[in-house]
Amino acid sequence: MIGTRQPGRLSLLAAAMVIARRDFVAILWSRSFIFFLLGPLFPLVVGAMAGSIGSRVETSTDAPQLGIAMEGPALDAMLTAQAALGPRIDGALPDLAIVRRLKPGEKTDPAALLRATPERNLAAIVSGTLTHPILTGPRDRIAQWQGPVSLMAAHAQGLGPSHFPDVALSATITSHAATTHSRLRTAQGGQTLLFLLTMLLAGMVLSNLVEEKGNKIIEVLAAAIPMDAVFLGKLFAMLGVSMVGIAVWGATGLLFNLLGGLNLHGLPPPAVGWPLFVALGVCYFSMAYLLLGSLFLAVGSMASTVREVQTLSMPVTMAQLMVFFFASYALARQGTPVEWAAMAFPLSSPFAMLARAAMHAPLWPHLAALGWQTMWVFLFVRGGAHVFRRRVMQSGPQGVKRRRSLIDIWRQR
């Protein structure tokens, strides 16, 4: 039975790849992977349906109008003024709707008119004379229209300018303020996308060791390779699966773009340029995934059932949100210690650095950050594997338990 002996043993990375390959193939060939790929479709469909319903609701409701109840000449003058001024100050003047053309000396109750015409979309009614217009309606609405009505009344009296010179436009590409503002949008967009992808995908590793523990395979793995390799392999596998998902979703999005379904041209360009920004995005997604994933894997490895994993999901999601909020907060505090803290804190570092790529062109900070984050990935993996060996495999002296007991005693005091 025994032939030539096998020389050598697997390195940490080679052992991790054995685990990664097994997990990757197993997930890719499972039926549930189809649902994984279709996952983002559900919120899109729900969003599209909600948008469609919303737009229907919106179109079914006319824009609010300002009713007018004045004597004939004044009413006509107001309409002429609205027509003359409207195009010059686009959107600032309300549309006028004739409610009643009054005879000379006729009095009316605007509040009663407002109540009597519920079928018309009147937000307020202007009455009185051109010299003393009266605006009747809800407080916020009449406060909003006070200025425009005054302008129209002045123009209707012939007090305003009658001639409006054309203004020649000379556009510049951008200004410093505009660039900063637009890059901020890109940074926020990048951070949000990175967060959404990480939140969607990194949580999956929570339950990654449940199968091994349930099937008792963990014993075989622990005897053959270092636990670090098991953890690392599982992370790599899930990262690979996530990348496949992102590639499929990205390709689908690109297809929609080519077919004219989406318009991505309006996105402001980042400081490092789009190609490098996308490349850095991939790197920072990988790092965010590995960093959060290694923590989640360690936390999830403590759970022995799927139910326990589900219980852990909520605090884990909250933790992710906190990291995202911290990075977002730091984006609004550029150049302050808060931004540096966000870039240095391992979990928020990928988010903060992606935002930096959108805002600033130098590349060396990204190389340093990627190195820094890689170091933390290995530290987290090693720490997670160590805790797993101690707590789950119950390996090594029971010193940890004794220390915990001492802490408990101290707390009880």
Added chain:
Amino acid sequence: MTSDPDADLDNPAPDSNEPPPDLAIEVRGLVKRFDGATAVDGVDLRVPTGSIYGILGPNGAGKTTTLRMILGIIDPDAGERRVLGSTRPQTQAHAIGYLPEERGLYPAMKAYEAIAFLGALRGVPLKEGRKRGRALLEAHGLGHLAERQIRQMSKGQAQQVQLLGTLVHRPKLVIFDEPFSGLDAINQGRLEQMIRALAKDGTTVIFSTHVIAHAERLCDEVAIIAGGRVPFAGPVNVARDRIRPQVRLETRATDGPWRAALPADARREGPFWLFSLPESGVEPLLRALIEGEAGILSLSIERAGLHDAFVAIAGEAAARALDAASEEAA
């Protein structure tokens, strides 16, 4: 010795102060406590290279914990271990095969893939592992299972696949934890043959069991473990010799001067007298019986079995627990 075995794993070189080459495993004073309860309490073992070594004890005696410490799955609280010349067992993982007590394979894997995966964990390239997996299955009459998923197999079949998976990388040392449990009598016989073949080929085989018969048939040496301690470790013959041979005597006379020749521990079982052979030997005994007119109908001297040795060494309580576990497994 209580250091993290994952540490410095890329240095597979055996320790500088090499152990005697004739020992595959050497452990001294291994101690392991779980939640304050001592599972293993100062275990010493010396497993000769190429031998078949049994760890014999009832459930909860500390067999599995000892094996897990030897393999480096868990670290001891105290004590030293040296496996294939290294104090860090995981550095020798490529040369060790392990079948855990609680079997486990990925249910979606096909049999040959499962074997290849177990081989890959020990350094065999997947392609080669698949080839070997198919060959191993064929060689052991399980070729028809090669393409079947683990989840489609019976528990016994899956166990056999995992067993082959422990051998796919051609290890120098094979550790089986309760390998016979879950197997029917035919497959138990086949496993015994396999273990003998491995040893014949120079592989060291160490297995735990609570079935004395397996250990008695297979083992060159045994360690008897009870309550986390090892009261005996050594050759099976030496264990048996711990108990004096038993004399079974049948006489025509029921009473007479010959009765004085019987030792104090003599007891009656039906028509027979049973007692330990006196230290003076059989000849003085025979002479006294003849001169005392016992009228000997039959007299036989039986060498103690491993079970008797276990009772004598580990105590009645441990033996009862062992018997109960054996009956339960049967």
